Amino acid sequence: MKTKTLLIRYDEIGLKGRNRRHFENQLVSNIRYALRDIKNIKIDKIHGRILGRVDLTDAEKCTLRLTQIPGIASISIGNSMEPDFETMAELGVSLIHEKLQAQGELKFCVRTRRSNKAFPFTSREVDFEVGSRIMGVLSSKGLSVDIKRAEFVLEIEIGPQETIVFDNRVSGLSGLPVGSSGQVLSLLSGGIDSPVSTFKLINRGCRVHSIFFDNRTFLGRGGYDKVVRLAHILNRFQGGGKLYVVPFQDIQVAIRDHCTDSNRVVLYRRMMYRISHALAELKNYQGLVTGESVGQVASQTLKNLMAVSCVVPMSVLRPLIGMNKQEIITHAKQIGTYEISIEPQPDCCSVFMPDHPGTSCKIKYLEADERLYPWEELMSSALNSVETIDLDGLD
Template identity: 60%
Template sequence: MTDRRVILIRYDEIGLKGKNRKFFENCLLRQIRSNLAGLDEIRYRVPRGRILIDINQSQEEECVRRLNYIPGIASFSVGVPIEPDFDKVAELSIQWIEPLLSAAKTLTFCVRTQRSDKNFHCTSPEFSYQVGSRVLQRLNEKGLAVDLVNAEFVLEVEIGHQETIVFQSRIPGLRGLPVGTAGDVLTLLSGGIDSPVAAFMAIRRGCRSHFVFFDNRGFLGRGGYDKVLRLSRIVNRYQGGGRLYVAPFGDIQAAIRDHCRTPNRIVLYRRMMYRI
């Protein structure tokens, strides 16, 4: 088996954007390139409805880890390019299934085929049948059985115009829209869980979130700033490029405390934050 791998990136919501679809695809591709920067010998291709990334087998684990942080991806798979030959695809499947059978004793499987190349010499169901029957013939006595609905092992085959890719799992993505397709927003970080969650949800809808923190370390010490700094770095993993703005607020807070009635303080704090 070759050490070359192809990552198949799928997206769903982007595909509904009509004439603006190319803009969203370019934003997603730009984010993927940014996240995979630093890895050598990576090549990108963009057939309709898919993004293909050519990598080496040694880069597979790192690429999967980085792709998990990118909004706009519905799912992705790491596949092996292969000739669209029944026997070769079946042999590769057997190499993947046999270790699973050794551990589990019994296993259900199915083969699912998709063809973007409609000129291929057989239909998708026929290709699945030919590959599946060869695999079952070899491994039936070892505990392998067919289940077309709830199979434990699903072999998927994508037959394209230029090559055929075989893969065995779909890794869920973050879905949503690519970062940068819906403008910038500013998120108030206070150290709680609600504000970073709100920023993350905005990022998944295509926004790039920047952050603002009103620093009152004279009252609470440096702990609040350190916590917000950590939170902003965590959220930035999903977008990159988000800035943290720190506004000194201790003197304003002290003035409101000393000169205003207690019931009015929270409202006045918020008013001054909006003015800043």
């Protein structure tokens, strides 16, 4: 079976100092996990690069999966070979030939990166030697050299152990490898924003678990099904995630029945934060993640954000806080959650939404409202009924 070499590059990890090895090892481990079902695969770490050896037939599939792993800047599928000009040029000719035949004319160049300083030729010299050999074969068929406007770039990496020749680069997610930044808990709804905020933290190296507040007695099971699908998609970027489903209808009914109308939404959110915090403490997660963005809805004014955050002694991470809706939508489309998020599904029954939600709820009045219903008892009951879904198990 013919093998291919996957050349896996990372960017941000390369900027790390003495703990760089920790990040690299985490990335290698994540890559091995993501490709664990691929036969005959071998992953090696060489200076500044990760190399994967795979059967030719698996190369495309592996590359696609690698584009979903945070920490990887780009991937190329290449051929490992001896740094011999004739062999490299021969491969170049075979790669260029098909394209040239289709187009009739083609501008190309060779770009070499030489990390093996013991190799007796400079990068420029390699470019010239290989390029001129290719021109010798194909110039009469319409091939020309154009370094600035090349339509085809033959890339050569001459490393200490091996040389790789390739003609493609696929962008990755960049960011940091999952597991390098700890674990957090994201408040996930069926909307557009919270899946994006969850992804943002995954892409910063966190393993992100999700929590969903379910009111199926009033809203049906559609919201739950939608969130499970969203969490499943998001977990493909990390693996190992869990979704916690908390029954929330009793709390919503109690707040609706006992508290000031205009405070309701903030009171719901204070309870969501408290329950999330309790669960995060229990599971040793180090922060909460929300999809809030300043001013987007009544509960997301600066005053209301404060009124909600102050109930939890824990970092509340809000990666979307300064983004506008269109930017968030663009991200949601990129990560593949948008189409699910916009499926029609009630996220709050009209009976629970006040006609005029307050935009600057005062903490002392919120606390006064909370003295009117047994929130501690209801919270404890909700926490005792949490459903835990192992997202890897849904694959």
